[in-house]
Amino acid sequence: MEPITTFTGRLAPLPINDIDTDQIIPARYLKVTDKNGLGAACFSDWRYNADGSPKADFVLNRSEYQGAAVLVGGHNFGCGSSREHAPWALLGAGFKAVISTYFADIFRGNALKNGLLPVQVDAETHRQLISLAEEDPSAQVTVNLEAQTVTLPDGRSVEFPIDPFSRYCLLNGVDQLGFLLGLDEQVAEFERLHPGRVQTTAS
Amino acid sequence: MTTNGNPPKTLFEKVWEKHLVRPQMPDTPAVLYIDLHLVHEVTSPQAFTLLRERGLKVRRPDRTLGTMDHSTPTTPRNAAGIIPVTDAMAAAQLDVMRKNCADFGIPLYDLGTSNQGIVHVIGPEQGFTQPGMTIVCGDSHTSTHGAFGALAFGIGTSEVAHVLATQCLLQNRPQTMAVRVDGRLHPGVTAKDIILAVIAKIGIGGGTGYVFEYMGEAIRALSMEGRMTICNMSIEGGARAGMVAPDDTTFNYVAGRPYAPKGAAWEQALAEWRTLPTDDGATFDNEVVLDANALTPMITYGTNPGMGMPITANVPDPDQLRDVSQKLALDKALRYMDLQPGQKLLGKRVDVVFIGSCTNSRISDLREAAKFIQGRKVADGVRMLVVPGSQQVKAQAEAEGLHEIFKAAGAEWREAGCSMCIAMNGDQLQPGQYAVSTSNRNFEGRQGKGGRTFLASPLTAAATAINGVITDPREMMN
Numbered sequence: 001m002e003p004i005t006t007f008t009g010r011l012a013p014l015p016i017n018d019i020d021t022d023q024i025i026p027a028r029y030l031k032v033t034d035k036n037g038l039g040a041a042c043f044s045d046w047r048y049n050a051d052g053s054p055k056a057d058f059v060l061n062r063s064e065y066q067g068a069a070v071l072v073g074g075h076n077f078g079c080g081s082s083r084e085h086a087p088w089a090l091l092g093a094g095f096k097a098v099i100s101t102y103f104a105d106i107f108r109g110n111a112l113k114n115g116l117l118p119v120q121v122d123a124e125t126h127r128q129l130i131s132l133a134e135e136d137p138s139a140q141v142t143v144n145l146e147a148q149t150v151t152l153p154d155g156r157s158v159e160f161p162i163d164p165f166s167r168y169c170l171l172n173g174v175d176q177l178g179f180l181l182g183l184d185e186q187v188a189e190f191e192r193l194h195p196g197r198v199q200t201t202a203s
Numbered sequence: 204m205t206t207n208g209n210p211p212k213t214l215f216e217k218v219w220e221k222h223l224v225r226p227q228m229p230d231t232p233a234v235l236y237i238d239l240h241l242v243h244e245v246t247s248p249q250a251f252t253l254l255r256e257r258g259l260k261v262r263r264p265d266r267t268l269g270t271m272d273h274s275t276p277t278t279p280r281n282a283a284g285i286i287p288v289t290d291a292m293a294a295a296q297l298d299v300m301r302k303n304c305a306d307f308g309i310p311l312y313d314l315g316t317s318n319q320g321i322v323h324v325i326g327p328e329q330g331f332t333q334p335g336m337t338i339v340c341g342d343s344h345t346s347t348h349g350a351f352g353a354l355a356f357g358i359g360t361s362e363v364a365h366v367l368a369t370q371c372l373l374q375n376r377p378q379t380m381a382v383r384v385d386g387r388l389h390p391g392v393t394a395k396d397i398i399l400a401v402i403a404k405i406g407i408g409g410g411t412g413y414v415f416e417y418m419g420e421a422i423r424a425l426s427m428e429g430r431m432t433i434c435n436m437s438i439e440g441g442a443r444a445g446m447v448a449p450d451d452t453t454f455n456y457v458a459g460r461p462y463a464p465k466g467a468a469w470e471q472a473l474a475e476w477r478t479l480p481t482d483d484g485a486t487f488d489n490e491v492v493l494d495a496n497a498l499t500p501m502i503t504y505g506t507n508p509g510m511g512m513p514i515t516a517n518v519p520d521p522d523q524l525r526d527v528s529q530k531l532a533l534d535k536a537l538r539y540m541d542l543q544p545g546q547k548l549l550g551k552r553v554d555v556v557f558i559g560s561c562t563n564s565r566i567s568d569l570r571e572a573a574k575f576i577q578g579r580k581v582a583d584g585v586r587m588l589v590v591p592g593s594q595q596v597k598a599q600a601e602a603e604g605l606h607e608i609f610k611a612a613g614a615e616w617r618e619a620g621c622s623m624c625i626a627m628n629g630d631q632l633q634p635g636q637y638a639v640s641t642s643n644r645n646f647e648g649r650q651g652k653g654g655r656t657f658l659a660s661p662l663t664a665a666a667t668a669i670n671g672v673i674t675d676p677r678e679m680m681n
């Protein structure tokens with residue numbers, strides 16, 4: 001994974017509460033066996049008409065939001081299914097961060113493991129960001145992972161929370177699996193002390 | 204439970220602490236050992252790819268089980284007894300699953316074989332799911348297994364790779380919420396109605412960051428199937444896991460199943476399981492209380508499981524809501540559902556009735572629905588699908604003749620799988636159609652692009668199928 005430190009990008013507003021992962025990437029696109037090509041299907045049901053043509057008024061189809069790097073979603077973003085295809089699709093659609101007032105647990109964890117930053121801000125900042133994005137699509141924000149801040153065009157910086165371990169991994173471009181693999185001896189010791197009752201391979 | 208001087212603990216704390224390979228530290232989450240890892244075809248391929256790229260093997264194939272359920276067809280078998288897979292992408296995904304399980308030595312319940320089924324149905328059915336275990340799967344409804352007093356939750360595909368390679372997960376400790384349901388359910392009101400009422404009360408994000416423990420007289424009185432229905436939908440309230448303390452109902456269910464402990468091992472297990480329930484005096488971070496006596500059959504009217512109400516109620520009015528974003532959300536939902544504020548749902552025509560999914564596709568669900576359907580006909584113009592949760596459920600239902608009851612009524616009797624719960628396999632609503640469904644999600648397009656879902660219990664679904672309009676099952680019970 002590429003290390004993430006700081007980036008600047010434009011906003012795309014999608015101020016809808018409880019955006020579930022079935023909207024981010026509908027289940028019929030989950031028959032893939034890799035992570036590629038999901039960007040085109042991101043928000044498919046909101047983005048395309050029945051004949052496959054783009055819905056002109058949907059934010060991802062509007063010319064002024066092309067190339068936006070930060071999606072500003074509503075409260076409780078990413079609820080529903082555990083599909084990691086959701087952050088894969090958002091990354092595929094060009095996003096590096098999602099800003100919301102609240103993220104669903106599994107989505108937050110999945111996003112962090114893929115370098116898509118879940119940036120949680122207070123309701124007032126969120127309102128400002130939505131109006132900013134709607135009024136001036138060229139406005140940019142800077143997300144700084146090291147400092148855990150998002151900086152608005154007026155220069156104001158707002159902090160966002162992120163667990164220290166995920167932050168460390170993202171800043172250094174290492175994935176979490178490496179850490180677990182390094183615990184091999186401790187795991188073996190645990191297994192020796194806790195033999196467990198279930199054996200799926202027994203018949 | 205009393206604690207003989209030790210600090211009192213909740214069921215969750217006991218299971219959590221027993222599985223810590225390494226405690227949570229200021230800079231690192233806790234490392235949790237996983238007893239059982241269930242794997243299905245949709246959320247695992249990319250995890251196996253990662254293992255191959257890194258030259259890793261599966262640490263404990265003997266703690267891992269594969270099944271096929273999400274993208275599998277549930278159409279009847281052909282003359283050769285095969286379930287044909289006509290969707291090329293689904294067929295390729297199933298082949299990848301076969302290859303992955305074979306290459307890494309993981310036992311697999313292949314499509315159509317006698318134990319195959321929905322991942323959350325087969326675990327308990329085979330006796331893999333036991334009290335006090337940690338259980339994960341790349342699937343948010345893994346919370347189902349918490350009904351046994353296990354800590355069970357859904358994970359993403361990166362975490363699937365973590366567990367395959369190390370049998371461990373990095374987890375920050377969640378908070379606990381007691382969900383107490385006092386009193387007794389009236390006839391016609393079921394476990395499904397309890398959980399829909401809980402979610403309507405707390406909202407779909409209300410449980411985020413928590414593990415629920417369901418308790419109280421009404422929970423104790425439920426069968427294991429009912430408890431699974433409730434734990435299954437914990438995630439629809441935002442909680443990754445829901446648990447019920449194990450008791451004799453639990454032990455009687457587990458006893459004698461193929462992978463349950465036997466003989467002396469059973470006695471030893473039982474002694475340990477009896478220490479699991481929350482100690483007297485243990486505290487929770489939060490609590491919500493419901494009165495089962497006051498519950499009626501529930502139904503959802505909107506596009507998330509928190510938008511639920513008593514079946515006799517009227518659809519709420521966005522203009523009555525103070526919060527602007529909630530108003531917008533309800534307005535958007537009602538437009539998608541094409542419903543009017545203040546409208547009754549009773550008497551509304553539906554096109555499809557779906558009985559199935561990991562929420563309500565177990566033998567008791569099918570028995571209850573069949574009792575309703577027996578001697579009656581599915582209304583003209585209504586398509587009814589009955590999809591057993593597993594091949595074992597299907598075989599049991601057929602041994603009891605339930606399939607004949609459904610078929611005689613005009614319903615479709617299917618092979619086991621997720622089917623119209625997720626609409627990946629061709630079983631789907633057409634745009635604009637209405638369905639009463641016993642599944643767990645009514646998100647836009649969940650059961651097919653443009654389809655509209657009312658979530659309800661198997662009883663409400665069966666009553667609705669017969670009348671062709673949304674029906675309070677209590678009206679048909681005497």
Ligand code: SF4
Nearest residue numbers: 344560561621624625
């Ligand atoms: S039945 Fe539905 S909710 Fe359950 S595992 Fe299958 S797709 Fe997921």
